[in-house]
Amino acid sequence: AQRVTQPEKLLSVFKGAPVELKCNYSYSGSPELFWYVQYSRQRLQLLLRHISRESIKGFTADLNKGETSFHLKKPFAQEEDSAMYYCASYPISGGYNKLIFGAGTRLAVHP
Amino acid sequence: DAGVTQSPTHLIKTRGQHVTLRCSPISGHKSVSWYQQVLGQGPQFIFQYYEKEERGRGNFPDRFSARQFPNYSSELNVNALLLGDSALYLCASSYSGNTIYFGEGSWLTVV
Numbered sequence: 001a002q003r004v005t006q007p008e009k010l011l012s013v014f015k016g017a018p019v020e021l022k023c024n025y026s027y028s029g030s031p032e033l034f035w036y037v038q039y040s041r042q043r044l045q046l047l048l049r050h051i052s053r054e055s056i057k058g059f060t061a062d063l064n065k066g067e068t069s070f071h072l073k074k075p076f077a078q079e080e081d082s083a084m085y086y087c088a089s090y091p092i093s094g095g096y097n098k099l100i101f102g103a104g105t106r107l108a109v110h111p
Numbered sequence: 112d113a114g115v116t117q118s119p120t121h122l123i124k125t126r127g128q129h130v131t132l133r134c135s136p137i138s139g140h141k142s143v144s145w146y147q148q149v150l151g152q153g154p155q156f157i158f159q160y161y162e163k164e165e166r167g168r169g170n171f172p173d174r175f176s177a178r179q180f181p182n183y184s185s186e187l188n189v190n191a192l193l194l195g196d197s198a199l200y201l202c203a204s205s206y207s208g209n210t211i212y213f214g215e216g217s218w219l220t221v222v
Contacts, residue, residue, distance in 0.1 A: 004153075043114070044154070044201065044213040086153050097144035097203060097211055098167045101153030 002027050004087050006102035013077050014110050021072040021105050023061075023087030031089045033070040034099070035061055038084040047072075047085070057081070077109045113137070115214035117202050123220045124192050132187040132217045136204030140212075142166075143185040145177055146201040148216070154201055160185055192221045 003026040013019055025031055035047040048056045050063045050070060061072045070087060087102040116135045124130050136143050142161045146154035159167035160179035174190045183204075189196055199216040 006153075043215045046210055049210075088153070097142055097159045097205055098156050098169075099146075099154070099211065100156070101146075103151070103153050 002089070002091055002100055004089050004100050004102040006085075006087055006105045008105045009103070010106045010108065012108045012110065015079055016076050019072075019074045019077045019081070019107065019109075021085050021087075021107065023070045023072065023102060025068050025070065025087075025089055028065075028068075030065075031063075033061075033063060034088045035059070035070075035072050036086040036088055036101075038086070040083070044086070077107075079109050079111060082107055082109045115202055115204050115212050117200075117214040117217050119217055120215065121218045121220075123222060126192055126194060126221055128192050128221075129188065129190050130192060130219060132189075132200050132202075132219070134185045134187070134202030134204075134214060136183050136185070136202075137206075137212055140204035140206050141183055142205045142207065143179055143183065144203045144205075144211070145185070145187045146203065147171070148199040148201060150198070157187070189219075194221050197221045 005024045007022055033050045036044050037047045038044045059074045061070050063070050084104050084106050086104045088099040118133045144159040145157040148154040156169040157171050158177040163179045177187045179185045197220050199218050201216045202214045203211045205211045
């Protein structure tokens with residue numbers, strides 16, 4: 001079965017430190033991958049999608065087909081980055097809105 | 112512009128009862144999907160509707176059903192509630208496969 005794996009439940013860093021949130025997917029081919037973020041008491045929102053190759057709030061993510069990974073990175077963490085981060089993908093069989101989510105990683109940025 | 116709205120925000124039901132959750136998509140969005148998010152896990156896809164037709168169904172029992180109305184709003188129904196149905200139920204809408212926008216969710220507690 002297709003799977004998106006986020007191996008870390010919690011990532012704790014100090015302000016200004018680099019951040020890497022890990023995401024691995026279980027299938028070959030050309031997946032469409034996303035990072036969603038949920039700040040405290042807010043709704044789930046799209047942070048970035050690999051197909052657009054853009055940088056949002058200083059975050060970037062590169063698709064590595066060889067390692068089947070889509071890790072989220074930021075060179076200098078800010079306290080306002082503290083949130084729950086979910087990696088997600090569309091299934092190979094297609095179908096928009098049918099996202100497969102990882103279990104999520106909570107990022108805690110300390111002053 | 113209003114985002115995806117869901118009601119009720121919180122509810123408590125007893126095992127064996129039935130529940131109906133409602134969702135209004137963003138104006139102009141014809142696709143609505145439903146997700147279940149159990150505590151500590153990422154959202155899991157339940158249903159997708161587009162133009163009032165079911166376009167996808169996740170791995171959920173027949174106790175779960177949904178429909179979409181002519182104004183594109185949607186209902187999720189769950190019969191014969193079990194304790195394990197306790198979760199956050201998320202509705203999402205999109206315009207023809209573009210970015211998916213999530214509502215704040217309905218918290219269901221089954222006692």
